[in-house]
Structures are given as structure tokens and as C-alpha cells.
Amino acid sequence: MTNQDDFISTVSHELRTPLTSIRGFAQTMLSSWDKLDDNSKKKFLEIIEQQANRLIHLVENILSVTKIPSENLILKRTGVNSSISSIIQIIKQKYPEHKLILDLNKQELYIYADSEKLQQIFINLIENACKYSDKGSNVNIITKSDEKNVIIKVQDEGIGIDEEYAEKIFEKFSRIDNPLTRKTQGSGLGLFITKSLTEKMNGKISFKNLKKGTEFGLKFPIYNIEEHAKCSVGH
Numbered sequence: 001m002t003n004q005d006d007f008i009s010t011v012s013h014e015l016r017t018p019l020t021s022i023r024g025f026a027q028t029m030l031s032s033w034d035k036l037d038d039n040s041k042k043k044f045l046e047i048i049e050q051q052a053n054r055l056i057h058l059v060e061n062i063l064s065v066t067k068i069p070s071e072n073l074i075l076k077r078t079g080v081n082s083s084i085s086s087i088i089q090i091i092k093q094k095y096p097e098h099k100l101i102l103d104l105n106k107q108e109l110y111i112y113a114d115s116e117k118l119q120q121i122f123i124n125l126i127e128n129a130c131k132y133s134d135k136g137s138n139v140n141i142i143t144k145s146d147e148k149n150v151i152i153k154v155q156d157e158g159i160g161i162d163e164e165y166a167e168k169i170f171e172k173f174s175r176i177d178n179p180l181t182r183k184t185q186g187s188g189l190g191l192f193i194t195k196s197l198t199e200k201m202n203g204k205i206s207f208k209n210l211k212k213g214t215e216f217g218l219k220f221p222i223y224n225i226e227e228h229a230k231c232s233v234g235h
């Protein structure tokens with residue numbers, strides 16, 4: 001079987017599961033409308049809505065994955081701190097019970113990046129940190145730099161990642177089977193997209209387990225005005 005066949009069969013399976021559930025609950029409501037009380041009707045509609053949301057998330061991620069190889073990113077001087085600050089409210093609304101703690105470098109740190117995709121990278125990592133840790137726990141987001149690189153860390157106090165899955169989590173459709181991943185929804189594409197986009201911006205992604213939880217690290221070359229001036233003169 002080719003990679004393409006593999007991809008299509010996995011996608012079909014992933015699409016079929018929520019669709020079957022939507023159809024099932026809709027059929028039950030239609031056939032038993034008079035027998036169902038309002039509470040049950042509401043519960044069924046909530047499931048239908050939830051599964052529809054899951055489908056939308058999945059389709060958006062599948063589109064991102066198929067676009068990545070041919071996509072030209074628009075790389076510009078981009079501030080990492082302001083990029084994080086601009087997405088943090090969206091995540092706070094989605095995970096109001098987590099404590100998102102920002103420890104950002106005093107001065108803005110600039111890298112050569114596609115600003116929209118950089119936001120997508122941060123959203124994926126911070127959402128994972130919230131998804132795979134308990135409500136009320138801390139998520140630390142740290143930015144700093146050394147001589148050559150800007151370093152971003154996202155730390156959580158969650159379930160951690162078994163060493164044996166270290167390579168796997170960055171692959172397409174990979175989800176680690178445990179009670180918490182079964183409880184949370186996900187397409188298993190977030191980290192694949194995150195890694196691909198990071199590398200397209202000349203960055204690197206890594207992770208390590210902490211005493212409790214996980215730390216994902218990103219490293220991008222610092223934007224260097226002189227180098228980029230030289231490049232443009234060359235054109």
C-alpha cells in the first residue's frame with residue numbers, strides 16, 4: 001500500500017466515526033421524537049454539535065497537512081513575544097481553569113517567520129499543554145535567547161509522554177492511548193503540523209519529560225538585520 005492509500009484510509013476512518021455518530025443520534029431523534037423528553041433531546045443535540053465540531057477541526061487539520069509540502073510561507077521579521085500575547089486570550093477562553101503563566105524575555109525577540117503559522121505553532125503547543133493536564137494546573141510559557149537562537153518553552157504539569165512514544169507523537173494521526181487522551185478529542189495531526197511548520201521556518205522542536213509533565217521546546221535562529229540586508233542586496 002502506498003503512503004497515499006494509507007493516508008486516505010486513515011482519513012476515511014477518522015471521518016466516518018463522527019459522521020456515524022451524527023447520523024445515529026439524528027435517526028434516533030427522528031424515529032423516537034414523541035417518546036423522548038426534552039432533556040434527552042438536548043443531550044442528543046449537544047452530541048451532534050460536538051461531533052460536528054470534531055469533524056470541522058479534523059477537516060481543517062487535514063487541509064493544513066496536505067498543503068504543507070507545496071506551501072510557500074511568507075517569512076518576515078516577527079516578534080515572538082507579541083505573537084504569543086496575541087493568541088493567549090483565545091486559549092484562556094477555551095481553557096479558563098488552567099493558569100497560563102507567561103515568563104517572556106524583557107525585550108522583544110525577533111525571528112524570521114510567517115506570523116500566522118507561528119501563531120498556529122504556539123496555539124497547538126499551548127492547547128496540548130492544557131488538554132493533557134488537569135484543570136487548575138499551571139502552564140508555563142517561557143521565551144529567552146542565547147547568542148544565536150530564540151528559545152521558546154511550553155511546560156505543563158500533565159500526564160507526560162512515555163519515552164517509547166518519543167518519535168511517534170510527531171507522526172500523522174498519532175495519539176497515545178491512555179485514559180486522558182480517550183477523554184479529550186484530537187485528530188493526532190497537531191504535532192505533525194507544528195513540526196513541519198517549525199522546520200519550514202528553520203526552527204527545531206524537541207520535548208522532554210519534567211518531574212511532573214512535559215516541556216516542549218522550540219529553537220529559531222535570531223533575526224539578523226545585517227544578514228537579511230545582504231540577502232536583499234544580492235537580488
Ligand SMILES: Nc1ncnc2c1ncn2[C@@H]1O[C@H](COP(=O)(O)OP(=O)(O)OP(=O)(O)O)[C@@H](O)[C@H]1O
Pocket residue numbers: 061124128129131132156158159160161169174175176177181185186187188189190191192214
Ligand atoms: N503536552 C502533552 N502532554 C502529554 N501528552 C501529549 C502532549 N502533547 C501531545 N501529547 C500526546 O501526543 C499525541 C499527539 O499530539 P497532537 O497534538 O499531534 O494530536 P492531538 O492533540 O491528539 O490532536 P490535534 O490534532 O487536535 O492536536 C496526543 O494525542 C497525546 O497523546
Ligand SMILES: [Mg+2]
Pocket residue numbers: 124127128186190191
Ligand atoms: Mg494537539
